[in-house]
Amino acid sequence: MKRRQFMQTAAAGAAASTAIAMPAIAQSNPEVKWRMTSSFPKSLDTIYGGGETLAKTVSDLTDGKFQIQVFAAGEIVPGLQALDAVSNNTVEMCHTVAYYYVGKDPTFAIPSCVPFGLNTRQQNAWLSNGGGGELFADFFKKYNVHAIQAGCTGAQMGGWFRKEIKSVADLQGMKMRIAGIAGAVLQKLGVVPQQLAGGDIYPALEKGTIDGAEWVGPYDDEKLGFSKVAPYYYYPGFWEGGPAVHAFINIEKWNALPKAYQAALAAAGAVATNSMTAKYDVQNPPALKRLVAAGTQLRPFPQDVMEACLKASNEVYAEISAKNPDFKKAIEAMAAFRSDQYLWWQVAELSFDVFQVRTRAR
């Protein structure tokens, strides 16, 4: 296979480039070839594309001297093993979402997003300038990685359901494709969380093996055709108000890079972050229109469901915090930041947006 050949060549190149990159001062513009394993399939072009944007930007910034080859989930390692592959130096870096690794430590959820956490801009601000970045840099070091934000999807949708949800009672016994901390929260209200890969969701919904499934938002969801088998499309995805996507870099490889290449990766992260959110923002509205035109029934989660989920989330946070000091420290820092953020957000931002929505047709 061509792909395999390339991988071998790239691996050899990467090994060679490490040797060159080590004495950073000796040569300021060495040829460096890295591999980046993505947690996403190419079909999710917007989120997978964030990794490609990052790689292309680094190449552009270094006159092609620093090349990062992007591999889709499964080409080198499965999507959910991306972090391990970087920790153990199988690849130099990955493009992933930190919350995929809550099985290692639930603290991993917080730098991406947690139920009723921060919105997109607040998460960006917290990670870059609000103390979140430093807090998680220490945590990530335990896993031998340096983190750079490289994307955000914007607030996600709550998912697709075969039947209407009219109150908390309707959650009892509901089999829903949802994972991680959000799954633990919904479980407290009687939901039976299911783990399914993207491609398995449609047949499961069609057969009624599951009653509902969350995915991303209109642009990505439309591709999987859920509206045909689960017509009720709920919002908001309160467990993903502003999910950050990260690049994780093996920390020895990071430290060995010339300063300008470190700067290139950091700046490319900002480019990828803006570009991913902008692409979702541009592509979600027409996708939403098409979905609604095709019969999708848009529904807000009932207020009692939202309230019960908020209460359950705080219980889950207290339970994890009781036994995990890293989680406790991070969730408390997030909650304090969130309280200040929404104090201000409700003033200029929210009042502007609410008026704009109300008068949209004028």
Added chain:
Amino acid sequence: MKRRQFMQTAAAGAAASTAIAMPAIAQSNPEVKWRMTSSFPKSLDTIYGGGETLAKTVSDLTDGKFQIQVFAAGEIVPGLQALDAVSNNTVEMCHTVAYYYVGKDPTFAIPSCVPFGLNTRQQNAWLSNGGGGELFADFFKKYNVHAIQAGCTGAQMGGWFRKEIKSVADLQGMKMRIAGIAGAVLQKLGVVPQQLAGGDIYPALEKGTIDGAEWVGPYDDEKLGFSKVAPYYYYPGFWEGGPAVHAFINIEKWNALPKAYQAALAAAGAVATNSMTAKYDVQNPPALKRLVAAGTQLRPFPQDVMEACLKASNEVYAEISAKNPDFKKAIEAMAAFRSDQYLWWQVAELSFDVFQVRTRAR
């Protein structure tokens, strides 16, 4: 003066560097020294700081080979002559807000912000991925500049007033420090717009020469001490829902840069954009708390004022469009993009934010 000496040296360096940079292929990492004139004083550290972030990032990305020296408003040219200084090649680039140049052509307002325009994320998405960037690139070429977004303040406040505004009737005869298209809009409702530099606002409010003044938001406004002389602090600044800040670069200088240096400026723009918004987001909440603790009276603009201003804005847009095809094309493109954006925004983003605000204390 040291500063003057530096300026002469820098100017000589810039002239020399142009000669070096021209044959881009011949030398890929030439030494380049540029000057960037800012439209902002250093006291506005967050918005002025966006220019410094941009310059530092470019230096980091090029191993110090591409140096941009930032000059505060007035050091080379006055703040509002920044664009002219770039057009006529007095300096290579500037850091400014496009709406300062509505006197040349009102179209300049639209790439920064217009009353009831786009919010921060929507403006970013429009300029980077929604067609706005290409539209304005053509327009800016008429002024001999290449534009890169390099900041956004987030939604601004509506300003400080000596008396409460209870209805549209209270706007009649009100002398308010406000400029540009927003001034034209408020004039339709009886406001008498005044142009005053930042430092002149406080004494004018104190003496009652003006009745109100808009500036930026809590963090910047606090420094000027308005709360002591005009206790009513209104929101939202509906004329600045998501004001983009730009770097304008002399187009011949831009074209002569090596590709990697162009990439460095573009990526540094993304870094500056994120960093400026994040800094405002982090610093506005504590400033707002301090202002309110010191007696500031927070007030939303009455709904009839918002409604009347929306109507007046649409009238102003129609009047300008009737005689200015560039403005017509751009305002119609913005309005179409806005309509789609808020169709989607009201679903996941707004419902998430509204719930978060309502349950903030829990």
